[in-house]
Amino acid sequence: MKIADARVVVTCPGRNFVTLKITTDDGLTGVGDATLNGRELAVASYLTEHVVPALIGRDAARIEDTWQYLYKGAYWRRGPVTMTAIAAVDTALWDIKGKAAGLPVYQLLGGRSRDGVTVYGHANAETVDEVLTEVGRYTELGYRAVRVQTGVPGLDATYGVGKDKLFYEPADAALPTETAWSTPHYLSHVPEVFRRVREEFGPHLQLLHDVHHRLTPIEAARLGASLEPYALTWMEDPVPAELQEGFRLIRQHTTTPLAVGEVFNSIWDCRQLIQEQLIDYIRTTVVHAGGISHLRRIFDLAALHHVRSGSHGATDLSPVCMAAALHLDISIPNFGLQEYMRHTPETDAVFPHDYRFEDGMLHPGERPGLGVDIDEDLAAQYPYQPAQLPVNRLQDGTVHSW
Incomplete structure (x- = not known):
């Protein structure tokens, strides 16, 4: 069960979301959330440019190996962008594994x-x-x-x-x-x-x-x-x-x-x-x-x-x-x-x-799987809209935690 395709979908049905959809060579699909509020396009770019090319041809059943490959293989570990991208891959592979087994993931x-x-x-x-x-x-x-x-x-x-x-x-x-x-x-x-x-x-x-x-x-x-x-x-x-x-x-x-x-x-x-x-x-x-x-x-x-x-x-x-x-x-x-x-x-x-x-x-x-999917045709009707989180200041003007 090899990964044949992986694509990133950015959509804004009221707010921005980034989703990774992985497809195997036997037709199974899995989805993973890759949304990082206010920095969505950073994760989308990380996935598209660095992660997706490395996924094609990998065994979709090897979830732990893929996690370690993406975490240790990047050398620059952790951080919200990297870990959100890894999360999207990991979640999509669990979705596929559940579908392959015919069971919900919690089982x-x-x-x-x-x-x-x-x-x-x-x-x-x-x-x-x-x-x-x-x-x-x-x-x-x-x-x-x-x-x-x-x-x-x-x-x-x-x-x-x-x-x-x-x-x-x-x-x-x-x-x-x-x-x-x-x-x-x-x-x-x-x-x-x-x-x-x-x-x-x-x-x-x-x-x-x-x-x-x-x-x-x-x-x-x-x-x-x-x-x-x-x-x-x-x-x-x-x-x-x-x-x-x-x-x-x-x-x-x-x-x-x-x-x-x-x-x-x-x-x-x-x-x-x-x-x-x-x-x-x-x-x-x-x-x-x-x-x-x-x-x-x-x-x-x-x-x-x-x-x-x-x-x-x-x-x-x-x-x-x-x-x-x-x-x-x-x-x-x-x-x-x-x-x-x-x-x-x-x-x-x-x-x-x-x-x-x-x-x-x-x-x-x-x-079976996560029990959730993305309607890509409908998602395409809601293009990305720039939106950032607020900045907080004390009453004297000092920047403070938001």
């Missing part, structure tokens, strides 16, 4: 460890009263876990608050827009938000909040301590994680669980955080962390250290990545939560898929 990973994959949605609004309505809407849809983000008084714009409540997309312009940030305003506002949410919805709804790398360790410790009465499932990305020792300080001052890792792209990025038990959830993704093969290694390491999965699942990951994540989520022993931001109807049409939402959980389906 090749050891079968089900649970009946479904519990997911969380994004309740966001400018004001606290409005966000209470949004939380209520998600509970009515059946969600058991909700991430809560609101506008911050005194700031014109805040991360996580979008114009469309179901389809939030932060990449909003051909060149980066700039927003202003105030940590004091934020720290004084967030505890009151969660006091109101708990008062309205009681103790059993799982609540999450994304800080989005904007605090120092001691500021994050203060926020975590102030949120303890409201029993969050996690506080996400409290600080930039390049300095991983910073999480030790946060741990010393709060019992609010910590989640991090959506920007990590290898096991080496999260090894210290996991082995020292400085986090509770690891949020690495199939598409940015080297595919199903490498993400499973990360989750296996996490399982040894009482760390659970909590993979990123925003709209910048296509339904191909979501399908792959679900097959991994349902099979691993240390699953925690899966982020699930719904895609637009246009995106769902371009990427027909078998997974479904029911009673607060996603189910990957039983079709």
